[in-house]
Amino acid sequence: MLGGQAWYYQQIFRLADDEEVDPDLGILKAVGAYVKDELSRARRVKKARLIAR
Numbered sequence: 001m002l003g004g005q006a007w008y009y010q011q012i013f014r015l016a017d018d019e020e021v022d023p024d025l026g027i028l029k030a031v032g033a034y035v036k037d038e039l040s041r042a043r044r045v046k047k048a049r050l051i052a053r
Helices: 001-015 027-052
Strands: none
Touching: 001 027
């Protein structure tokens, strides 16, 4: 399930960036990109909370 979710999210992100959908994107590559993106966002949120204090 996580692999499928990651694949679809990566396609949505590509469309949001005015890129074409990549039907050849592999599940493992999609999961890696999805996890990397989520960790990056979490770090930015944590940093923003620390600055806001």
